[in-house]
Amino acid sequence: MTLTGAHYIYILFMVIVLVTMILKKDVIIPCILGIFCLGLFYTHNIAGSLGAVFNSFIVSLNELGSIILIISIMVALSKALETNKAINYMVKPFSKFIKNPTSAFFVTGLVMLALSWFFWPTPAVALVGAVFLPVALNAGLPAIGVAVALNLFGHGLALSTDFVIQGAPAITSSAAGITISQVIQEGMPLYWVMAIVTIGVAFWGLRKDIKAGKFETELQAVEHEEITEFNPKAKIAVFLVLIGFALDIVAMSVFKLTGGDAAALLGGTAALLIIIINVMNFNKKCFEETCDNIIDGFVFGIKIFAAIIPIAAFFYMGEVAPITAVLGEVLPSGSQGLLSDMGVALSNTIPLNKFAVCSIQTVVGAITGLDGSGFSGISLVGSLANVFGTAVNGSVGALCALGQIAGIWTGGGCLVPWGLISAAAICGVSPIDLAKRNLKPILIGFVVTTIVAVFII
Template identity: 50%
Template sequence: MLVEFTALHWIYVVFIVLIIGFMVKRWDTSLISILGIFVLAIVATGDLTAALSKVFNSFIYAITELLSTILIISLIVAMSQVMKKSGINEVMVAPFTKLIRTPTLAYWVTGILMMIISWFFWPSPAVALLGAVLLPVAIRAGLPALGVAMAMNLFGHGIALSGDFIIQGAPKLTADAAGIPVADVVSASVPLVIVMGVVTTITAFIFLRRDMKKGTLELVGTYDGEKVEEKSENLLTLGQKKFFALLIVVAFLLDVLAMSLLKLTGGDATALVGGTAVFILLLLAVVAHKKKGLEKTTSYFIEGFQFGFKVFGPVIPIAAFFYLGDSGFIKIIGEYLPSTSQGIVNDLGLGLAALVPLTKEIAVVTLAGVGAITGLDGSGFSGITLAGSIANLFGTAIGEGTATLTALGQIAAIWVGGGTLVPWALIPAAAICNVSPFELARRNLVPVVVGLVVTTIVAMFLI
């Protein structure tokens, strides 16, 4: 099929290259993304006023597409705040502290517990929920504070966030950019997440044990940076805390069961988890704060939404740009592409297939590289739409593997930028454990790189 390229196609390619360049330089991508939207709009319409309006409309479109993701994360964080204030989180992890008797058990129990809780609450709230409770227990068992931080990072911000199987915020972003169903990305990511997680955590543990035997690691944290630790308040009795801790666990397990039986995925699964979080928040706020329950409920919602928009603020401009690569172009700017066009990204993929003998090996390595580069901004989320968009392009070019390529790009981006390698993304875990985020990033570097290399090789055999 003959693909008709226009100036809009080339402008889109130029700005993709510029955005990647900005990420490599660790510059903020908001300005270049907005400029890209504006240039595409003004070239398409030839009208300055219309182009300015299209920039605003692109933000509305992006926020509309991302709203369910922003909302679920905000609600989960809001719920985690009342759990932390009331001390329910301490009761929830108390049974696991009895298992932590040795440094090895401390590493694996902390990590696995962090992974499970991060699937439901997201890693940043999970660090706050777990860190202050498990850190002293792990140190008493002989695991250095740096080892605790590594376990929380690799299992939470690495395994749990890169798969994001329950909340499905990350898969929705990449799936939308790739133009495929969320369920396809989730299923394709399962083997890759397992390989990445197993290789990375075992490699990290081997290096950790080696240095512990050498005696080169301090048992407690020694970082002089600001350490923020909120203590729980005496809002509930011990019996009430135990009751609500059990209730919360049962409620989310029932959600998972319902997702399985009713085959709920994507937005439906997110809505179920979100609705459960809202009612748990309301119940806890009213019982814990009594007469001030109504007032406190609002304050918890505000905290949650502040967190949600703080995380997704940088994502909106770049997502708005990459939505133009698919059906978003017509909805945002209008029908200015050739009638034979299948969307800018699909057109580029078809053109690339005709010009370059792309192989699945080249596509896989490229996606892993693009994902890692997009993670350099320390967000992990701001660039995964780019990974999805390029996965769509390469998947179209080689005729298969779009879901696997999308999942690989997502995993690479989030492992690098979501909180395991980029120092400024490591601050939550580093602060809780009172260790240097730069030292934590240095410790994570080799295990994560080894994991990415192995996962990339495995991906070649899955396409």
């Protein structure tokens, strides 16, 4: 596949975006200009380019819409629970074994990991975040620390391994022409090296900042509120929430609901719980209170996502479906999308040996993950694993796992801001700040995992 002018425009603006982030500036302007320039290249007129900018926002909003809705509804439910201090009853049981930032970080992360393996991270983060954020704050773990735990254990470790649902290894193994079990078994050392190194470095940095007093103002503002009197309505509300979500989890398991279907079930349950709780608390005033809760939830959701939509729009243009939806059938025959094409071109320019092969798998996986899905490019790394494994007489399964790790840890929701907004939003922190905090640990994890892969393939 020969790179066209559009590929070079995309590369140029990717570099500009990265430099802008390094300079700690917002990247909305270069992203919008990048879309405009791509539109100008393909349409050859300013009107078409301006239309492409707006239409790319619509595509981005469609992609992110379900996440915006589930976060907004869950925040609205938390507002309903705050009215009679019901949230205090919900978190009190966990305070018995979460006593400090360390236990808060790892207990939150491990619960997130377990639920994400069975139901994927998007629905799990809403459940775990809503329950564990208040108790973690009381234990001295800042909101960004909770977001890191949710993010790295869920969207990183759980999604990249995907041992239970096996969606990720199914895609890579199919593209490589091997079995799912080969990818999982041969890649097992790499999954755990990546997880231990990345999560370890992230927690070390977080712990260092906590001890240095970086979050002192935030933690001092946390209300350590004790329940001093019996509130039957609050306890009933907590009971209803726990029963409702417990039944959702059972339904997810019985009907094999994952991803968007699981999130939809949680969102619908939350909406009904908001009504029931407000009827119980306010009787005739429940109409106004429910409306206020929903408004508060959506104001929060839009505030978090507003800056993400134009940024995500630029990176979605690297995929076939979004750029086709915006500009029509403009990609040349055989193109797999601007991002994937660049990955293939890179793989064709470097001489093959075990070190080069592993490095290419990591870099190509990370590049294809920049679209924010994590899954769109792992079929490519599966195909490359087959070619590279045969060329160097190495483990195709391990190479599949390496590319899968790079793609999903990058795009599944740990590095690109629009991929990690669910964890950031539920904790009330900036997705950009969360991405920056994850960047160094994940890059170190990539380097160490790639080095280990050289020796095991």
